[in-house]
Amino acid sequence: MTYYSGTLENLIERLCGLPGIGPKSAQRIALYLLSLPRDEAVELAKSIVDVKDRVRFCATCFNISEGEVCGICSDERRDTSVICVVEEPRDVIAIERSGAFRGRYHVLGGAISPIDGVGPDELRFTELMARLRGGGVSEIVAATNPNAEGEATALYMAQLVRPLGIKVTRIASGLPVGGDLEYADEITLGRAMEGRQEL
Amino acid sequence: MAGEDTGRRGGPRERGAREYSDVGIVLRSHKLGESDKILRILTREHGKRSAVAKGVRKTSSRFGARLEPLTCARLFMHRGRNMDTIKQVEIRTSFKEVREDLDLFMCAQAMCELADSITAEDEPHPELFDLLLGALELLVEFPARAALTRALFEFKVMSASGFGLMVAGCAACGGELEEGETWFSLHLGGNICGSCRAWRAADAGKLVRVSAGATGVLSWMSTHELGDWPDGPPGAAAREAGLLMDRVLEHWMEREFRTHRVMRSMPGGTDEDSRGR
Ligand SMILES: [Zn+2]
């Protein structure tokens, strides 16, 4: 069903491949872009190219970075003895927003999921081990997702790192702040009970 | 009057046909969009189903923890054109102990991959469901015997699918097998005797040498069910039988299992002796 010229159709098809965008939204966005003044459209196109050219993965932690090394890794004020290990760059952003962590990061690029064919070899464990062997690290925080795959990844990491004499900690699971206890599911509530602390 | 018109189009009766409830085990899940998941579920009465669970990746979701892989739950589903939608979940068994142990989790995922790959969507297979549920329960109860549980599960799933292994006599001539070490033919799905091996040279690449101990485990599996245990510690022989079962499955299904590949890539793997339980 090609109602549009090949050029417009091509744009709609490309927009359609973006996450969360269906054919209808793609069509609406394409027509909106068509209505933009030329220089605004060029600016948008240029910023896409810039992102591809300038943004890459940090050579140390594999977070998103504009240079060889990211802003966090090059920040002298941050604690170099603690590394927080996460699945994806967006997890770094989430933890940074909390302001609760002042160490450095390591982005694995996913989580262990054998049934999807993702094992340790598909993740950046070799790079993590190289960093740890470099010395100066006393604690690893496993901040992978609190789901089956994230848990498996944390367990594997603990097995791998413990022989180096480095402490491995896991972020706590519990109740969302501001909510009512009675609305919590039984698994989360069970975890919260297991992780109770003395007041 | 409202409420009387039950049989008409769009009335409660038609809606009722699109709602159903069944017990199911979550085999695997995929992220969908911003916060949803698509789950592959083995239900007892409705076979394997794909279902959308909306919003479960948000930390505020009450569903998320109830739909983790391996969970066995009563599900209330809405049948859609392409995919079902999960409306409500009541946990039967969470199997969290399995997810909290790397070896057990890998073992369980391998069993789920098998269950997933031998069933087509919508074809009820209650026997497979019961085998998987039984095997997961055994992983929780007897974690140190995970390798044998998995091998026995695989053996029984193959039998239930019409592919029973020939381990009592020679799979080629039906004759008796020699004592001790034997050869297993992946082509024939069974042990073969010395003389058959001698003139089936063309099969050489598909023959696996099996120790006397592992041969014993295989023949024990053919006459026992999940939940039975052999006398004495199975140890290395069970592990060998398990590795053979993996090869048999891959030969039978004509593909490499993803879980097997990941397990092979990891140091140690499911090792009964090193668990110290
Ligand atoms: Zn960095």
Ligand SMILES: [Zn+2]
């Ligand atoms: Zn023979």
